[in-house]
Amino acid sequence: MSDQTDGGRRLSTQEAARALGVKPATVYAYVSRGQLTSRRDPAGRGSSFDAVEVEELARRSRREAAAPAAGDLSVRTALTLIEPDRYYFRGVDAVALASRYRYEEVAEWLWTGRVAHGAVFTSPPNVLAAAGRAVAALPEHSGPVDRLRVAVAAAAVADPLRFDLSEEAVLGSARCLIPTLVGALPEKGAVSWAGDGRISRRLWSRLTEREPDPDALAVLDLALALLVDHDLAASTLAVRVAASARAHPYAAVSAGLGALEGPLHGAAGRLAHRMLVEVLEQGGAAPVVAEYLRAGRRVPGLGHRLYLGEDPRAAALFARLEGLEQAAPALGAAREVAAVMARQGGLHANVDLGLAVLTVSCGMAAEAGETVFAVARTAGWIAHALEEYQERPLRMRPSGQYHGPRPPRPMPEPDPSP
Structure with a gap:
């Protein structure tokens, strides 16, 4: 009863x-x-x-x-829908959303289904200091994902509430973690525009020595908002596996960063940046593309398995970059590469090529696109972790198909001493 x-x-x-x-x-x-x-x-x-x-x-x-069935490797999500020519965040056209709202506002929409107008993310001073010290201790040659992984670990240790997996606590951690990741990165340019707390503004001085102008900063913010999420990419799946085991949000983000560092995922923007630099140096795309094909290498920044035509994220970035005077050479080079490759099989520009135009034209290093991608996608990883925390624990545990020797086998003897 x-x-x-x-x-x-x-x-x-x-x-x-x-x-x-x-x-x-x-x-x-x-x-x-x-x-x-x-x-x-x-x-x-x-x-x-x-x-x-x-x-x-x-x-x-x-x-x-x-x-x-489990063998279909399908995960229910209410976050991102991808169609052959566009994608949506919670049912809203993602390009339109990112074009209208700042990165922080798009992140809030993905997390809560509400647009928090003027949202600002801040990091507690003690957490930011701990992450900054940890990153500063790394060797000078450390890459962006190396620094971000260390910053996440330091921020986790500084947060005694990290094991609270309630929605309110996880979102509180997320709103602190993202600015901590940005603030822990070494500065390349002078800090200006004091009082501007936007993630894009704080990230700018970590990516280039140049002073930002409003149009360039708007493109960076657009890139962050466009990259917030993209369904179950490899890094996002890693995040959901960690969250399924009830790893705290910092550990889940660390899992995403680990997968992101693979050369087939987060590093693609770096390769596209270097290719564009080669095209600008040689004065044309044809010889550069020919050299890539001759060496049996894939031309970076082209093709996406989820879109039939041009990646809508690339199209949105190219359209915004049209209004950026200093982007004209790199944008022309990118379009020339796409035109040359279109004759070879119809491959279209993807978001990595759009990011490369931004990074080349704003005097950023080749790895800057990787940094932008990782910072932006952290918001999406948090959204997926929140969804996974509502599911049955440890549900993402596939069974292996054993192909080794059949038992029983005799006990192995130790190798003789040399």
């Missing part, structure tokens, strides 16, 4: 079993796995269960029953 307590309505074991559609023994199995909590009845009549918790577990079970 259900009863009402100060903590809310409670169900008996039998009632919980009926609500879940399982046997009573399975209810206790859920308890042992940490999926339900039970309370012993003071009168000795068995255990009782919180009705809201039982109902939430029943809803999750129904969702998982309706989901594709």
